[in-house]
Amino acid sequence: MADIKTVISNKRRIKDVKSTVIKWVATVSDDIDAMWEIPVAKANTDLGFNVSVEYLKTVLGISKCAAQKYRALAYPLIKVMIENEILVSPNDISGAATVESRRKLLSWYRKLNSKEKSQLPIFGNKISLGKIPTDQRPIKQGELGFDVVKKAWESIHQDLENLGLLDTNYKSVSQRIEDRNSNPKPLHQTKKDKLNRLANLKLNDLLDFIEPSEAEPFIQIEQLFASMTNSLASESGKDNYRNACSLFIKFLSGLHGNTPLKILENFDEHLLSKYRKHLENNILDNKISSHHANTVLSSVRVTLDRLTKIKGLEYVFFDVAGFDTTRQTDLKKPFSKNERIQILEAIDQELNEAKLSLEPYKKTGMGSNPLDQNGNRVRGLSTLENARWLFENMLNCKPIHFSTAKTPIEQSFLRIIADSKKGLMTVYKEWGVTPIIGVELLLPYFLKLAQVTGLNTDSIIALNIDDYEPCHPATSCPCLKYWKERSDGYKEYPLDLIDADISWLTVKQAQTVKAIFDDVIRLTRDIRKNIDDEKNQQRLFIYQSNSVKHHGRITPLLGNEDKNSKKLTDVISKFVKKYNLTNDKDCPLVLTISRFRPTLISEMLDSEASLREIQLLLGHKSIRTTIQYLDSLDFNALSRKKLNEKLIEIQQSTLDTQSEEKQKRIELKKEDHVTITFKTPLAECKNIFAPPEFIKNLSSYTHGTPCSQYNKCLSCDNVIVSVKDLPQIFAMQRDYKLLIENSQVMNTPYARVIEENLELIKHIIDPKLSDFSIEELKNAEITAEYIEATFLVDGVL
Incomplete structure (x- = not known):
């Protein structure tokens, strides 16, 4: 050519x-x-x-x-x-x-x-x-x-x-009419009859699912749960799945409404995590018992596992632990001081052991070749020392397992190990070799991350290798991007904003988080290359299965892909036994990831951290949500005392204790008295209803109304508002809204002042009205979260 x-x-x-x-x-x-x-x-x-x-x-x-x-x-x-x-x-x-x-x-x-x-x-x-x-x-x-x-x-x-770009279940209007005519809906069909009918239908392939309609929006969910009853003989067992189906549909309708729901489009990997959180809230509200929640959660878990076997769907989900049926308050109980010390020491010791795996293997040069030219063992040379020679010279220092050995040299190597009666894993450990990147090796990093951040299990599992941000563009501070259930998806967790001296955090958060990311990425570097799925390749926590059936298979830490491998909860139980961790009653410690979060909050309260710091750590938009969360925690006596002190401090800070200020209050009603000190980035006034005489003498001033000149800079044609002023203005808007939400100020003459200022702010920061770019406004709004109150409320109704 x-x-x-x-x-x-x-x-x-x-x-x-x-x-x-x-x-x-x-x-x-x-x-x-x-x-x-x-x-x-x-x-x-x-x-x-x-x-x-x-x-x-x-x-x-x-x-x-x-x-x-x-x-x-x-x-x-x-x-x-x-x-x-x-x-x-x-x-x-x-x-x-x-x-x-x-x-x-x-x-x-x-x-x-x-x-x-x-x-x-x-x-x-x-x-x-x-x-x-x-x-x-x-x-x-x-x-x-x-x-x-x-x-x-x-x-x-x-x-x-x-390629998944077209709907495999799509049917034309004529096909749907034909299906409806050929399969008319039975009249007066009970829920039980319907599930029994659906149980007789095959469900092995994605195409076996029935197309949902306005009349039967959750038919695919019912079909899935119905298929679980086929293998059950007892009616009580079938009733568990029928009941779980009804409750699960109610939960899904709260998420998606009652429109036709397709499993392929609406089920994500976080679904079981969201449902567990839903059940947990019902337990805390005393709507259901933890025992009943466990039964329902178990039925849903097994049903979702059945879903992973459907051909053409390729569904996976994050597995979650059940509920402690002995005591419901243990769900959010922080670790005691004695328990914290034990956990810290055990995690640090386990981390030191795990870090040894980061060190490259050093050849010893010991032994000699125990094999002949055909790869067969020579009589009298089958010693561990010579097996090590094979490992270093013939196997390239790469661990070989019984399920993966193929060549004669690999098989002869394993026979020598087997003859030693020591066991392959024991020999590898003595040699300082990491045979597999398993869940056990990653566990201390997982626990340490939960300890220093308070993130929940599903948030940590969902982390990607690039979710640690050393310098956020808006705050110039390190942060962690994470997924939060029952929220708006991915959120940002600011690091190193806690000023209190917390013993639970021996070093800065960012320093610890960065070290965890660096170590885990180095540990999984070689196995990460062998993952084809780009999404799974980016997961921070990936591991190799140690099961017989799927030995060496690389997968993210989801919890449901390998039934023969140890679950995260099983590995944690083994961790507790290994270090003999006990509670204050000298019984085996109940170590769950969910308890790290309230423990960190309890430490912050003990160390007199501000509620603003706690709000940022929890990722709450409203301070009221933070207070409700604190009130729901099962803190120890000292933590409860600190919480009460903080709440009292907040209340006292809003009351005018100065007699001079009390005299200046304006009587609005016989029962209602309010005085507000307005402090903003552009103006400050201790009493906008008592302006100086030169203001009162102005023709524009009306007696009994707030000062007409207060905070008028924003409306002035000469005012210059730059990008650096935007965070303060966003914070001002936030605090005005909080004042409206938490008081009756809008029933007073102050309402006019607040409404005017909110309208002025709107014209500055509303994307549809503002002269600033979307990115500038977004960064300013994020930065505003770290700004304390822009005005003070010195009196409340």
Whole structure:
């Protein structure tokens, strides 16, 4: 092809056209991509078509007459194109034009990348040719009437379905009407009868799910739970799943409403975590017992696990622990001081052991080759010292396991280990080798992260390797991006904002979090390369399975993919036994990730951290939510005392204790008295109802109304508000709203002042009205979270 391109570019007259055509055909016959670009046209051949004359003229740089004369020499290329399914043999109905239309259509589609395929206009679960720009449209709508073109069109849509870009369960209106007529809904059908009927339907493939409708929006959920009752003989066991189904549907309707719900579209990996949180809130509100919640949660967990076995769905979910049925308040009980000391020491000791795995293996040079030239053991040389020689010289210092050994050398190595009676894992440990990156190795990092941040299990499991941000663009402080259940998705956790001296945090948060991320990424660096799924490849916590069936398989820490591997809760139990962790009653410690959060909060209260710091750590938008959360915690006596002191301190700070200020209060009603000291970034006034005399003498001033000159800078034409002023203005808006929410100030004359200021602020920071960019406003709003009150309320109703 290079020679031909040179001929064309130089536009030289070709003397031997015949040789040029023959050479071109021979070259292109080995180039699939080039053949896809060759158009065909009607010709006097046994198939009725050949390579287009115009194409030969253009690509070879010959005259049209010469192309017509030697066109027959290109005919062998047609046979090759048919063999490679670029072209098809025409039938009696189709001809050269139909075959060419099919080639153009498939050639257009194969050149689309993944992004372009996802952006194709879809209508009625089909590509809409009419919505594709004319200059990009591969064929005309009418050409789809030909059989060979239609089949190619269908193959394209089948590929889009396989890629998940089309709805595999889509049915046309006529198909839905036909299904409804052939499967009429039974009259007066009870819930039990319906689930029994659904239980008789097969459910092995994604296509087996019934299409939800307005009449039966949760039919797929009912079908899934009904399938769980097939293997149960007792009615009581079946009733557990029926009851769990009803409660789960009620939960889902709260999330998505009563519109038709498709499992493929609405079930995510955090679903069980969200449902557990929902049950936990019901327990705390005394709506259900922890025992009943455990039964329901277990039924939902097993049902979701059944969902992971459905072909074509590829569903996975984060597993969660059940509830402690002995005492419901233990759900949020912080660790005692004695328990904290034990946990800290155990985690640090386990971290020191885990860090040894980061050190590269050092060859000892001991031993000699115990194998002959065929890889068989030599009698008398099967010693552990010689096995180590094999490990260092023949196995490249890479751990071999019984389930993965393939070569004679690997198998002979394992036989020597087996003869030693020590056990493979014991030998590897003595040699300082990390045989597998298992959950046990990652556990201390997991616990340490929970300890210093107070994040919940699902938030830690969902962390990605790039979720630690050393310098946030808005605050210039380190932060952690994390997923929070029952919230607006991913949130940002500011680090190193806690000023209190907390023994639970021996060093700065950011320093510890960065060290955890660095170590875990280094530990998993080699196995991370072997993950094909890009999403799972980015997970921070990934591990290798140590089960017999799936030994060495790499997966994120979801908890439901490998039933033979140890669950996170099992590994934590083993951790408790290993270090003999006990509670204050000298019984085995109940160590759960959820208890780290209230423990950190309890430490902050003990160390007199501000409620603002606690609010930021918890990720609450409202201080009221923070106070409600603190009130729900089962703190020890000291923590409760500190909490009461803080609440009293807040209350006292809002009361005017100065007799001079009391005298200046304006009587609004006989029972209602309010005095507010307004302090903003642009103005400050201790009593806006008592302005100085020169203000009272102004013609614009009305006696008994607030000062008309207060905080008028924002409305002045000369005012300059820069980007650096925006955080203060956002904070001002926040505090005005809190004042409105937590008092009756809007029933007083102060309401006018607040309404005016809120309106002025709106014109500055509302994206639709503001002169600042969306990014500038967003960063300023984030920074405002770290600004204390912009005005003080010195009196409340």
